[in-house]
């Protein structure tokens with residue numbers, strides 16, 4: 001009779017001890033990167049991450065909350081510090097060399113919206129790391145993982161570094177409770193007047209003939225009376241929008257990029273690809289009937305349908321050469337968030353077997369949901385006229401893996417630097433867009449995060 005008594009599940013401290021003994025038993029360097037893992041009973045991941053003192057720190061939760069990861073430290077890390085071209089990016093991807101990795105290894109990171117624009121310090125045009133320590137949750141199952149690089153010059157030192165990283169882990173400590181912050185100042189770049197001028201320019205008849213869509217955006221810089229804890233802010237934000245991705249990247253102690261983005265850039269499982277066109281926006285109603293009326297008006301509105309259609313058509317066109325089959329929803333449906341609702345079309349493809357994630361990223365990013373159409377012309381306009389550095393806002397954040405990769409479009413995002421926080425929002429401008437209505441759309445996109453930070 002097989003023994004069916006369930007094994008008691010280890011707590012975090014036991015999992016650490018078990019992994020340390022596995023490392024001690026590895027007297028010989030493995031071929032390439034090895035990933036060791038132990039199941040355990042689980043921890044609140046943001047609270048765990050907040051209490052660690054190793055960087056980088058990465059947090060990632062998939063849309064729908066089925067999968068979550070928190071990671072610290074790096075075994076291998078790739079950074080393109082300044083402006084980059086696609087050749088450098090391709091080289092970065094090739095260096096990963098999947099043949100020399102355990103199949104479950106992942107590189108977490110992101111890239112900026114515009115690789116040709118100057119990059120944010122610490123984040124670069126692209127930065128990806130294979131974490132030293134990671135906690136992964138799939139539904140209710142938690143695993144503690146530690147990575148060791150058998151190709152490092154000294155195996156003794158590598159083992160020692162892995163043991164020290166494990167032993168240096170701290171237990172989770174409760175996040176600071178929610179609080180509102182007195183506002184010292186607010187600065188919008190571009191400001192309202194400049195925004196109106198830009199919208200007029202890109203909706204002029206001659207302009208839309210060559211560039212039918214430009215996604216203009218704004219940074220709102222808030223100076224607050226106290227420092228903001230990025231982990232508690234993200235925890236609150238994710239509570240409001242469970243059907244969004246949530247992620248955070250911290251490369252230095254006082255600078256954290258956080259996002260609660262509804263938008264998938266792509267999810268690849270072996271050769272199956274899922275992506276989407278998410279564009280076209282209205283607010284949520286305060287009653288069921290008002291909400292439905294707003295939703296119907298959004299579905300019927302020609303400007304919003306056009307915004308969404310341009311994105312869907314472009315994604316289909318970009319995926320065609322990489323796919324054996326690709327299809328999109330005929331009609332948009334609604335994607336509802338806490339304060340706004342969007343038009344959404346799912347797009348699925350069966351990829352050609354030789355296609356890699358780098359090719360997908362290059363084909364899809366930036367989609368016309370955050371850049372515009374044609375891509376080069378819209379990006380050139382943004383680069384010359386928006387008047388601030390987007391950095392990782394509207395970039396692509398997620399992870400590369402051998403069998404499974406997933407990226408979100410880093411919208412609904414914020415960069416938190418102690419008592420200064422930058423909030424980002426953009427809106428697709430097409431023929432017929434009205435500057436004032438689009439400015440309001442930016443405000444609506446910031447409504448959730450603003451309500452968490454400020455007494456409104």
Ligand SMILES: C=C(O[C@@H]1C=C(C(=O)O)C=C[C@H]1O)C(=O)O
Pocket residue numbers: 215217263278279280281307342369370394411412424425426427428429445
């Ligand atoms: C650019 C952003 O959002 C994008 C623009 C939208 C629109 O203009 O309707 C909707 C969703 C996103 O594609 C943002 O939130 O910053």
Ligand SMILES: [Mg+2]
Pocket residue numbers: 279280281307427428441
């Ligand atoms: Mg819009």
